[in-house]
Amino acid sequence: MVHKTTVANFEISHLRYLNEHSKLTQNLPTFADDKTLIELLRLMTLTRELDQQIINLQRTGQMGTYPSCQGAEAFSVGIGHAIYKDDVFCPYYRDQGTTIFRPQGIMGLLQYWGGDERGNNIDSLDQDLPISVPIASQCLHAVGVAYALQYRKQNRAVICTIGDGGTSEGDFYEAINLAGTWKLPVVFVINNNQWAISVPLSAQTACQTIAQKAIGAGIDGEQIDGNDVIAVRETVREAIDKARSGNGPTVIETLTFRLSDHTTADDATRYQPQDVVQQESKKEPIARLYNYLLATQIITKAQYEKMSQKCKADIDKSIEEFLKIPKDKATSPFDHLYENLPEALIDQYHEIGATK
Amino acid sequence: MSAITLVEAVNQALAYELNADENVVVFGEDVGTNGGVFRATDNLAAQFGNNRVMDTPLAESMIAGMAVGMASQGIRPVAEFQFMGFIYPGFNQIVSHASRLRNRTRGRLSCPIVYRAPYGGGIHAPEHHSESTEALFAHIPGLRVVIPSSPLQAYGLLLASIRNNDPVIFLEPKRIYRLVKQEVPNNGEALPLDRCYTLREGTDVTLVSWGAMLHETQQAAIELDKQGISAEVIDVATIKPLDIQTIINSVEKTSRCVIIHEAARCCGVGAEIAAQLCEYAFDCLSAPIARVTGYDTIMPYYQLEKSYLPSVQKIIDATLNIMETV
Numbered sequence: 197m198v199h200k201t202t203v204a205n206f207e208i209s210h211l212r213y214l215n216e217h218s219k220l221t222q223n224l225p226t227f228a229d230d231k232t233l234i235e236l237l238r239l240m241t242l243t244r245e246l247d248q249q250i251i252n253l254q255r256t257g258q259m260g261t262y263p264s265c266q267g268a269e270a271f272s273v274g275i276g277h278a279i280y281k282d283d284v285f286c287p288y289y290r291d292q293g294t295t296i297f298r299p300q301g302i303m304g305l306l307q308y309w310g311g312d313e314r315g316n317n318i319d320s321l322d323q324d325l326p327i328s329v330p331i332a333s334q335c336l337h338a339v340g341v342a343y344a345l346q347y348r349k350q351n352r353a354v355i356c357t358i359g360d361g362g363t364s365e366g367d368f369y370e371a372i373n374l375a376g377t378w379k380l381p382v383v384f385v386i387n388n389n390q391w392a393i394s395v396p397l398s399a400q401t402a403c404q405t406i407a408q409k410a411i412g413a414g415i416d417g418e419q420i421d422g423n424d425v426i427a428v429r430e431t432v433r434e435a436i437d438k439a440r441s442g443n444g445p446t447v448i449e450t451l452t453f454r455l456s457d458h459t460t461a462d463d464a465t466r467y468q469p470q471d472v473v474q475q476e477s478k479k480e481p482i483a484r485l486y487n488y489l490l491a492t493q494i495i496t497k498a499q500y501e502k503m504s505q506k507c508k509a510d511i512d513k514s515i516e517e518f519l520k521i522p523k524d525k526a527t528s529p530f531d532h533l534y535e536n537l538p539e540a541l542i543d544q545y546h547e548i549g550a551t552k
Numbered sequence: 553m554s555a556i557t558l559v560e561a562v563n564q565a566l567a568y569e570l571n572a573d574e575n576v577v578v579f580g581e582d583v584g585t586n587g588g589v590f591r592a593t594d595n596l597a598a599q600f601g602n603n604r605v606m607d608t609p610l611a612e613s614m615i616a617g618m619a620v621g622m623a624s625q626g627i628r629p630v631a632e633f634q635f636m637g638f639i640y641p642g643f644n645q646i647v648s649h650a651s652r653l654r655n656r657t658r659g660r661l662s663c664p665i666v667y668r669a670p671y672g673g674g675i676h677a678p679e680h681h682s683e684s685t686e687a688l689f690a691h692i693p694g695l696r697v698v699i700p701s702s703p704l705q706a707y708g709l710l711l712a713s714i715r716n717n718d719p720v721i722f723l724e725p726k727r728i729y730r731l732v733k734q735e736v737p738n739n740g741e742a743l744p745l746d747r748c749y750t751l752r753e754g755t756d757v758t759l760v761s762w763g764a765m766l767h768e769t770q771q772a773a774i775e776l777d778k779q780g781i782s783a784e785v786i787d788v789a790t791i792k793p794l795d796i797q798t799i800i801n802s803v804e805k806t807s808r809c810v811i812i813h814e815a816a817r818c819c820g821v822g823a824e825i826a827a828q829l830c831e832y833a834f835d836c837l838s839a840p841i842a843r844v845t846g847y848d849t850i851m852p853y854y855q856l857e858k859s860y861l862p863s864v865q866k867i868i869d870a871t872l873n874i875m876e877t878v
Binding site: 284286313314316317320322323326328330333336337338340341342343344345347354366367370371373374377528529532533534535538539540541 | 577604608611613614617618620621623624625626627629644645648649654655656657659660662693694718746797
């Protein structure tokens with residue numbers, strides 16, 4: 197009989213405060229006073245209103261292909277509420293609820309998905325990276341940004357988001373590996389919504405959790421209930437504080453469910469079992485928090501209806517403004533291609549400038 | 553001042569700029585303690601500290617992508633790929649992000665990055681260590697592609713590339729890393745980008761090349777001179793953006809052009825130069841434009857690399873062939 201000794205042991209924790217029946221499973225964390233919980237509910241409601249109105253715009257030909265964030269509201273609003281203003285955000289493309297906290301904002305999102313690069317430059321002092329469409333590539337930007345903050349001895353952190361499918365990419369592994377090796381101030385938050393377009397998580401990895409991928413990089417990994425905005429806000433803030441104080445990176449896996457098509461060009465009924473969708477929709481984040489606040493009389497039905505109407509009015513106003521923005525000039529792709537337009541491109545610049 | 557090699561000129565430029573600008577950082581595989589496999593970064597970690605000259609984990613996409621993140625915050629990364637043959641895992645980051653960040657943020661963020669890589673054949677290296685794929689990068693809007701051909705150029709063009717606020721693919725012809733020495737004043741003076749260099753003046757034919765092939769091209773020009781043919785030699789040096797005007801001016805004078813590069817012919821940079829000459833200088837051409845290039849095959853292992861690479865004789869033959877055209 198060969199004798200082997202155990203040289204290392206690992207475990208992955210799971211955190212939630214509010215379960216799918218809107219019942220507290222433990223005492224609330226200190227940040228979660230009534231006012232903050234109402235604000236989180238408002239922001240999730242605003243995010244869903246924005247999402248639905250963008251889909252409506254797409255269906256009426258006023259918006260390009262768009263990835264809905266339904267089911268990701270607690271994930272993204274929890275992060276947005278946890279990030280400090282001077283942190284740097286490296287988003288993927290289903291982060292609408294985080295972006296509304298950042299300088300890009302609602303108008304930037306509308307312009308970006310509306311096919312206008314100016315949506316990535318709403319505020320000239322903004323240091324966030326724009327949404328990264330090539331999967332997981334933002335994870336490497338995040339470690340580069342984190343190096344810059346560490347090199348300058350700034351107590352700031354980088355927050356990078358990614359989907360479950362993205363954690364199959366080499367860039368994700370390379371990024372968490374470097375983050376661990378250099379003890380970088382970065383937090384990776386994974387929206388594990390169970391689907392990478394049509395491919396379920398079971399076809400994506402043999403890992404029992406995605407959080408455990410962090411173990412391979414020698415860094416902390418934890419799993420939380422991503423439909424519980426309280427758990428998201430608490431865990432992400434804790435990881436950010438850890439990063440900002442020089443104690444290294446964290447991987448946070450949030451368990452959610454994509455309650456939408458992948459994008460407006462997708463039809464999820466082709467591959468998502470409808471009984472599973474129905475089951476998962478009962479766990480969704482907005483109703484979960486609302487029912488808790490209603491049951492504990494922190495909010496009334498009338499107050500919530502008023503809040504929802506205000507969210508709708510705010511989004512209506514933004515969209516009205518967005519639709520009035522004239523498109524950029526045809527020469528604009530030349531204006532920011534290089535710092536200065538090379539001589540070799542001047543003829544092309546004039547050629548496109550003459551087109552209508 | 554003692555004369556130095558091309559790879560020493562690279563080292564001298566890196567040291568100069570690390571000293572001049574605290575935002576400049578150098579990193580890659582084995583660039584720290586070991587000073588790079590070709591010694592391009594020799595002694596830099598000891599001199600500037602290992603928080604500015606860093607050995608990275610072995611991951612090329614990471615090298616390319618972290619540079620984008622660094623640059624977005626005002627760091628000026630000089631990232632080394634150990635060989636051009638290993639740059640491809642980083643291709644996505646270079647093409648999808650480094651080249652695009654300025655445009656997609658409408659100037660809010662930019663990528664003042666230099667991606668250095670030794671490239672080209674002729675050093676008896678294992679497979680994947682000898683290719684010349686500058687055309688892949690020259691095709692990408694938003695990138696610059698720079699290839700020095702001498703120690704003086706390596707110093708001046710690398711300084712210019714580091715100071716430039718756009719991403720530069722800086723390809724170092726490793727076959728001539730130690731071929732010649734030149735006195736290179738360490739005065740911090742950069743050379744202009746976007747300019748071709750006329751290395752030899754002539755009246756009968758224009759020979760256009762870059763990188764290590766200029767060695768053979770200049771030898772061919774000397775041999776042609778002995779046969780009564782006066783060849784002008786142009787070093788493209790900045791492959792992108794291309795200074796076609798200098799080449800047009802030369803061809804207007806000589807009326808003939810031979811383009812020499814060691815990369816494969818199909819869709820090589822020579823094709824772009826030939827196309828632009830046809831567009832803008834067709835009337836003054838008295839012979840078809842000739843190309844002497846690598847073949848459209850896989851770069852062979854080193855036993856056969858000499859037959860793959862353009863030689864002095866091939867350049868002379870191609871030139872004599874178009875000289876016969878009236």
